[in-house]
Amino acid sequence: MITPSGLAETLLWGVANGCIYILLATGLSIIFGVMKLVNFAHGQLLMLGAYIAFTTSVVLGLNAYVAILFAMVGVAIIGFVVERLTFRKVLGTEKLNEIFVSLGLIYIFENVAVLLWGNKSAQISSSIPGILSLAGISISYDRLAAMGIVAVILLSIVLLMKKTKIGLAMQATSQKSDVAKLMGINVEKVYVFTFALGAALAGAAGALYGIIFPFSPTLGALPTIKAFAIIILGGLGSIPGAVVGGLLYGIAETTAGYLLGGIWSDAIAFVLLIFVLVIKPTGLFGGKGD
Amino acid sequence: MTNMARYTKSFSLRLLCSKQFIFVIVGLVFIAVLPLIIDSEYVISEVLAPMLIFAIYASSWNLLACSGQGSLGHAAFLGIGGFTSALLAIKIGVPPLLGLFFGGLFSAAIGFLIGLTCVRLKAWFLGMVTFGFAVIALTLVSQFDSVIGGIMGFRTPLIVPRGIFFYYFTFAMAAISVLIIYLIMKSKLGLAFKAIRENELEAKMTGINTAKYRLVAFVLSTFFAGLAGGLYAQYIRYIDVSIFSPHFSFLPLMMAVIGGLGTISGPLIGSVIIVSIDAYLPRIDPLMQGFVGSLFPAVSNVGPPIRMMLLGIILLLVVIFAPKGIHSIIDRAYVYLMNKRAAVRQ
Numbered sequence: 001m002i003t004p005s006g007l008a009e010t011l012l013w014g015v016a017n018g019c020i021y022i023l024l025a026t027g028l029s030i031i032f033g034v035m036k037l038v039n040f041a042h043g044q045l046l047m048l049g050a051y052i053a054f055t056t057s058v059v060l061g062l063n064a065y066v067a068i069l070f071a072m073v074g075v076a077i078i079g080f081v082v083e084r085l086t087f088r089k090v091l092g093t094e095k096l097n098e099i100f101v102s103l104g105l106i107y108i109f110e111n112v113a114v115l116l117w118g119n120k121s122a123q124i125s126s127s128i129p130g131i132l133s134l135a136g137i138s139i140s141y142d143r144l145a146a147m148g149i150v151a152v153i154l155l156s157i158v159l160l161m162k163k164t165k166i167g168l169a170m171q172a173t174s175q176k177s178d179v180a181k182l183m184g185i186n187v188e189k190v191y192v193f194t195f196a197l198g199a200a201l202a203g204a205a206g207a208l209y210g211i212i213f214p215f216s217p218t219l220g221a222l223p224t225i226k227a228f229a230i231i232i233l234g235g236l237g238s239i240p241g242a243v244v245g246g247l248l249y250g251i252a253e254t255t256a257g258y259l260l261g262g263i264w265s266d267a268i269a270f271v272l273l274i275f276v277l278v279i280k281p282t283g284l285f286g287g288k289g290d
Numbered sequence: 291m292t293n294m295a296r297y298t299k300s301f302s303l304r305l306l307c308s309k310q311f312i313f314v315i316v317g318l319v320f321i322a323v324l325p326l327i328i329d330s331e332y333v334i335s336e337v338l339a340p341m342l343i344f345a346i347y348a349s350s351w352n353l354l355a356c357s358g359q360g361s362l363g364h365a366a367f368l369g370i371g372g373f374t375s376a377l378l379a380i381k382i383g384v385p386p387l388l389g390l391f392f393g394g395l396f397s398a399a400i401g402f403l404i405g406l407t408c409v410r411l412k413a414w415f416l417g418m419v420t421f422g423f424a425v426i427a428l429t430l431v432s433q434f435d436s437v438i439g440g441i442m443g444f445r446t447p448l449i450v451p452r453g454i455f456f457y458y459f460t461f462a463m464a465a466i467s468v469l470i471i472y473l474i475m476k477s478k479l480g481l482a483f484k485a486i487r488e489n490e491l492e493a494k495m496t497g498i499n500t501a502k503y504r505l506v507a508f509v510l511s512t513f514f515a516g517l518a519g520g521l522y523a524q525y526i527r528y529i530d531v532s533i534f535s536p537h538f539s540f541l542p543l544m545m546a547v548i549g550g551l552g553t554i555s556g557p558l559i560g561s562v563i564i565v566s567i568d569a570y571l572p573r574i575d576p577l578m579q580g581f582v583g584s585l586f587p588a589v590s591n592v593g594p595p596i597r598m599m600l601l602g603i604i605l606l607l608v609v610i611f612a613p614k615g616i617h618s619i620i621d622r623a624y625v626y627l628m629n630k631r632a633a634v635r636q
Binding site: 038040086089090093094095096097098099100101103104105106107108110111112114115116117118119221222225228229232264266267269270271273274277278 | 429
């Protein structure tokens, strides 16, 4: 049955889900903008973030929302190591090599997760369970909290990019890495920082995802394609684009699930991807595509 | 004699005299007599036959990569080929052998449609679109389960009985497919693919219609992927939606890259390596469980995840340290040995 309040609820839930995707997509978008690198293993970083938050909240008995910080730091360290050991070696060679490296990483991340946490699905137990009901629309406190946390993280990212030295260095590198090098910017350092930052965002997204949805080691592939659809929708390398794209995508996903059935909610990412690529390849906010 | 005929003649003459040609003949004879030497039902039908099938599949992926297009969703075409050939045989009684080709053709037709949207895309967009297509193929097949019956799966009607007959059948199919792919890659078409891969802009400037050639590569590649799908369904004797899973999309990529991207022998070498890993490494699972099992209490058998992880590590090592694959290592070793022998003679 399609009812007005059901539809409104679907929209609200879509916005909440969209917030998590925004975080993931922003990480992917920053990495792409600065390094011109597409990390296909980004969804696996989300999965690792979810598991790190899960383990810290279980083992240390921490509040699930404090565990998000652990997830960010943990996944940032993984990102740091991965950039140093793998992506740095193939950066600037053939584009296909970067895809191959990401695929190798997908296999490694997924199976390390299986070894450490088993092949069952898990969920982080929330510290603020319960549902807020208002005028026939109900939403869990977790989803509301997720919206707030994403807003805070995004604001700090924007501040970091605009106000700090490393943020400016990142912008310079994204515009023209050769010239940035000439201006005395250590581009390699910027790269590794960017990758770790993008990974940390994926880690935070993972922790939030793990509080709202159950997850398993094989979760990774779909979030990557969703994040990819979002940054294409919003325009490559643009943070406002990722925000708008993420919200639109989140709404499209839950609405498709509500109107057409759950099985379509995942397929919508692909339909959207094709649609945008055919109609407007530069996205809603994109300048020129690279 | 026309130019074309002269070209063909000199080409075939060069081919006949070359060392490569002798290698190929020796290789073919070797594959043909292999089952007579080994004489083990298990090895013939569970190791050698899948090697041949995956050789076709990996070669099809490699053909696409030759034009600079890396598909991350080839499983969609493997699955379409498999389902089409099986369903045609079951539902309307098409002879299975004919169904195999129809599977390839239908896969190529879908490949044409997907290719239309893909040909103008950069490497990573293409990867994502193809990957997404595999996801949507899985969704569609599950959605129309009442017609297709893919979720539970069903038995596929066999063309030839299992064992030695099936081995020679796949051998013939693999030999013909690889030969055709070889001829394509050596032809003007293959040259255009390579030009596009090296530098699309320059290729365009020299008058190559890059979109057209990339679409041709897509259609050819998806045809062979569909063919391999039909054969794979024959090998498993069963087909269900799991054929669309990402692992099947990534396998041909790993085979081609590990063996040697853009070469004929690369996908074949990769197929031998990865199918061997799949077939033989499970034997040390109990041993591994005994050694490191206690470290990972979360899983009952540490074998499969460690094996999959190993695949990832091999892929990383090859891409970083030997970007031209094992093919290039063998080449170098061969040259080294030949030089050494020459030195000894002197």
